[in-house]
Amino acid sequence: MEMMIYALASVKKNPEKLNMLLSRMKGISGAGIYAVNFNEISAVVSDINRADLIADRSNALEYAEVIETLAQQFTLLPMRFGSLMESTEAIIKMLERNYNEIQHNLQKVESKWEFGLKIFCDPEKLKAELMAKSEADIKTSAKPTPETRNSVYRDYVNNKLKEHRLEELILTYVDSVIAELTGHLARLNAVNKFKKMATASTIIDAVFLLDKDKKGELIQAVEALQKHYAGLNFVLTGPWPPYNFVEITIK
Amino acid sequence: MHDNVIDQSKDITILELLDRVLNKGVILTGDIVISVADIDLVYLGVKLMLSSVETMEQIRSGKPIIKPILGK
Numbered sequence: 467m468e469m470m471i472y473a474l475a476s477v478k479k480n481p482e483k484l485n486m487l488l489s490r491m492k493g494i495s496g497a498g499i500y501a502v503n504f505n506e507i508s509a510v511v512s513d514i515n516r517a518d519l520i521a522d523r524s525n526a527l528e529y530a531e532v533i534e535t536l537a538q539q540f541t542l543l544p545m546r547f548g549s550l551m552e553s554t555e556a557i558i559k560m561l562e563r564n565y566n567e568i569q570h571n572l573q574k575v576e577s578k579w580e581f582g583l584k585i586f587c588d589p590e591k592l593k594a595e596l597m598a599k600s601e602a603d604i605k606t607s608a609k610p611t612p613e614t615r616n617s618v619y620r621d622y623v624n625n626k627l628k629e630h631r632l633e634e635l636i637l638t639y640v641d642s643v644i645a646e647l648t649g650h651l652a653r654l655n656a657v658n659k660f661k662k663m664a665t666a667s668t669i670i671d672a673v674f675l676l677d678k679d680k681k682g683e684l685i686q687a688v689e690a691l692q693k694h695y696a697g698l699n700f701v702l703t704g705p706w707p708p709y710n711f712v713e714i715t716i717k
Numbered sequence: 718m719h720d721n722v723i724d725q726s727k728d729i730t731i732l733e734l735l736d737r738v739l740n741k742g743v744i745l746t747g748d749i750v751i752s753v754a755d756i757d758l759v760y761l762g763v764k765l766m767l768s769s770v771e772t773m774e775q776i777r778s779g780k781p782i783i784k785p786i787l788g789k
Contacts, residue, residue: 530738544737546741571743701729
């Protein structure tokens with residue numbers, strides 16, 4: 467039997483509040499959940515057989531539910547699914563070894579939620595619209611030079627130029643959406659991470675960390691952007707525990 | 718159409734959740750358990766994702782009505 471760690475929670479001077487909450491909760495496969503404490507940090511754990519720990523959808527959802535319930539009342543760092551240690555003593559030593567780094571990260575996410583924003587497009591439609599807007603430029607750049615006017619390479623070169631131009635147009639467009647989005651986020655003091663062109667359809671895949679009381683303002687900002695960019699589809703998810711903003715590896 | 722939007726948004730939310738639980742969070746060196754069930758999970762995930770994107774593209778042919786979806 468080993469112990470799986472769900473999250474590292476800041477209990478400050480009130481570990482009993484956490485114990486009361488945990489006494490009403492169940493972990494993966496209905497296992498009881500309890501806290502292993504070191505100073506003001508608690509590791510939230512349940513006992514589990516390594517052989518029973520399967521990363522399937524059901525277990526992942528149960529795992530997430532534990533973390534989400536805890537996050538409603540405590541500042542925490544979610545652990546990646548499947549984090550096992552062999553004993554209470556080993557967990558206490560781990561907390562002691564990494565105490566300062568864990569505390570530092572807990573402070574960074576205190577009173578904050580994470581949100582995710584995916585912005586989707588219809589790639590072909592977007593390309594067509596951007597090409598139409600810059601048609602004059604493309605014609606100019608595609609004009610054959612005397613050397614290539616009758617060349618067998620002419621069509622190939624022109625197609626390559628067109629593709630390159632199109633990539634530039636799309637990236638410029640995505641950058642303009644990001645610029646507008648970051649303008650809104652800056653006013654909310656949000657920490658954000660962007661991934662551009664995650665797929666041909668997903669032009670922006672972003673996560674934000676912002677104060678819990680700014681949720682309404684974020685929704686308004688995204689709604690305003692959706693109206694402005696009517697051809698794109700915005701999907702905002704959250705509030706999440708800060709999964710994407712705990713960039714630490716502990717030993 | 719509204720039901721479709723809600724359905725695909727739920728799919729995306731579940732995918733977002735699974736991505737966070739399995740791929741994000743504090744890493745404990747040396748003790749992460751990776752089970753064979755990951756294969757099925759990835760397959761389901763890709764299938765769901767493709768389905769979600771297709772649904773979105775269908776929706777997009779009409780008036781865009783995707784709006785922020787909050788909560789599980």
